[in-house]
Amino acid sequence: MLEILSTLSKSSEPLQHAVIFLFNGAEENILQASHGFITQHEWAKSIRAFINLEAAGVGGKELVFQTGPENPWLVQAYVSAAEHPFASVVAQEIFQSGIIPADTDFRIYRDFGNIPGIDLAFIENGYIYHTKYDTSDRILTDSIQRAGDNILAVLKYLATSDKLAKSFEYRHGNVVFFDILGLFVLAYPARVGTIMNYIIAAIAFIYLSKKILQPKTKVNNMKKFFTAFGLTLLSWLSTLVTVLIVAVFISLIGRSLSWYSHFYVSMSLYGTAATAKLILVHTLAKKFYYKNMNDQYLGDVFFDASLMFWAIALTVLTQIGLCSAFICTLWVAFPLFTKLMIHKEFRQKGKNLFLFFHFHDVLKIVTLALAM
Structure with missing residues (x-):
């Protein structure tokens, strides 16, 4: 997030929309920081979409495992803009079913802010995640670079998109999305x-x-x-x-x-x-x-x-x-x-x-x- 912030601040490319970088704390304590921001901060009502960065591991490909609600244009934006897209609607439905005992800030923004977004997470080597072995030297730099490339590209795409200003007008139905052998992501409307x-x-x-x-x-x-x-x-x-x-x-x-x-x-x-x-x-x-x-x-x-x-x-x-x-x-x-x-x-x-x-x-x- 800091590197993307630095890159955008030095870029000469004009952005059509403002970008807010939110560094949350208290995530493990019932997601208090995200809840406080989206329900009380004066900027909250101006937000039209969000990208939530998560981790369930310490490297590998960052997986898009939640999108929406009911904003297929967001998935299409990710598929079009991300340099190395990796996503699965299966992960979304498994996670939202409650089988996995975990939660993310995505739910807070979605349920309390009524804002559509994208939820990404590292998933490789989750065995050491949140343990004493979860140290900075085990973070893979190529994974960070890959995530940075993807998020920066998607962020620029959204910040210059005409749809972002009227995102609620494009809220219709769900979308099926999945990657093909890690090469590209296929996405199409659920009704199709x-x-x-x-x-x-x-x-x-x-x-x-x-x-x-x-x-x-x-x-x-x-x-x-x-x-x-x-x-x-x-x-x-x-x-x-x-x-x-x-x-x-x-x-x-x-x-x-x-x-x-x-x-x-x-x-x-x-x-x-x-x-x-x-x-x-x-x-x-x-x-x-x-x-x-x-x-x-x-x-x-x-x-x-x-x-x-x-x-x-x-x-x-x-x-x-x-x-x-x-x-x-x-x-x-x-x-x-x-x-x-x-x-x-x-x-x-x-x-x-x-x-x-x-x-x-x-x-x-x-x-x-x-x-x-």
Whole structure:
């Protein structure tokens, strides 16, 4: 904040709007400083938007984990201006659900000031955060530089924006936003996402009903499909139990947050256990229940069972109104469309091929475990 303040003060570029730098104290004491400013200070009523800087770690990429409320133009401003954007609506909905026992000044500005904003936080190496090891020498200078580049660019964008003066006129609906492999952020209105989600779910249900409800083999197909569906759910449930057992064991040996040091530690610790359990359940099912079934047909049945689950999840999450439903959209759309295209191509050559993706199942289990 001091470096950005210094840079702006020396810049010859004119700003259309004033910028207030607020250095808060008493954050851990029920966010008193931010509450006092936004409810009592004479400048508070002139504020149209804010950028809140947080930390849940000591480095890495700063993540946009809260936006709004209902100001999609702010997300678009961040996506357009930030040099290294990194954001996720999943993080926003998880944080605002109350699963994570934490709070930030963002809520104070939003609820008491009725002001839209962006909430960013460092999330890497949270294992030492707020401990005696949380010292200045462990702060990564490249992370500070990255955050400075992003915030300065977004701040200049907002301070020269015509929308900022009439921000309340652009308050309509939520926005779905997520990064693509850390390269860029994709953002679109939630209402567009809702339409797209329902269309993709409908295509999946039409595809499944056409395959399962064939007149000559209807009963047999339904029996095999629902058996595979049940085994798939059983594999996920047993995998979740396994991951939770690992979590309990880690807690008992006094390393309950060891996975929080780096992302690859959590993936190695819980991802390995989840993958091994999934493989074990499906291997046992194939050995004792599907002894003489063709591997290609077996993969096709389990693909359909998994597709059905995610299509149902996509429909339910969209109906609830969660923007995070885009994850199910990806897990339904890409496997299904790839399968349809490849099946059409090979059918013309008199061959048949299927694609079966289970990696997203592992990620789902690990995500649930880490959130808990």
